[in-house]
Amino acid sequence: MFSSVKTGLRAAEKAKWCLVTPADLQTLTARTVSRFVEALPEPEGRMVIVPSTGTRRGHPIALSPAAVSAVLAFEDSARLDQIFRSEAFQIRYISGFGSEILTDLDRPEDLAKGIPDE
Numbered sequence: 001m002f003s004s005v006k007t008g009l010r011a012a013e014k015a016k017w018c019l020v021t022p023a024d025l026q027t028l029t030a031r032t033v034s035r036f037v038e039a040l041p042e043p044e045g046r047m048v049i050v051p052s053t054g055t056r057r058g059h060p061i062a063l064s065p066a067a068v069s070a071v072l073a074f075e076d077s078a079r080l081d082q083i084f085r086s087e088a089f090q091i092r093y094i095s096g097f098g099s100e101i102l103t104d105l106d107r108p109e110d111l112a113k114g115i116p117d118e
Helices: 004-013 030-041 067-071 108-113
Strands: 018-020 049-054 061-062 090-094
Touching: 004 067, 018 030, 030 067, 049 067, 061 067
Parallel strands: 049 090
Antiparallel strands: 018 061, 049 061
16 A cells, blocks of 8 residues: 555655655545645645644645655555654644544445535
8 A cells, every 4th residue: 555655755756745655544624625725834844743632643635745756765665654653753733623534434334424515
C-alpha cells in the first residue's frame, strides 16, 4: 500500500500541501476536506498536519513539500504511521472535527451505515 501512496506523492511533490487519505472513509465529505484545507498553516519544514476529534487522529493528513520529499526517501515496505513517529517530522493537529474523519469501511456491514449527503 505504501508504494501506492508514494506514487501519488510523486505526482503532487511540488504542491503547497499534499493530502493523503484512505479511499474507504465513507463519511469524509468535500465539505470536511475543504474546512481542513482552509485551516492549514503556511508549510514550513517537514510538517505533517492531522485533523483530530477528541484524542483520536483522522484523515486526510496534509504533508508539506519537505515532508513529501522525506517520505519518498523511505523504502516501499515502510508504513506512514511508523514513518511519522520519527522526530524528523513536525506533527501538528487541527482539532474540532467529528467522526467523519475516522469512519471507514472495513466490513460489509459498514455499508449499512450509509454515506452522508453533502
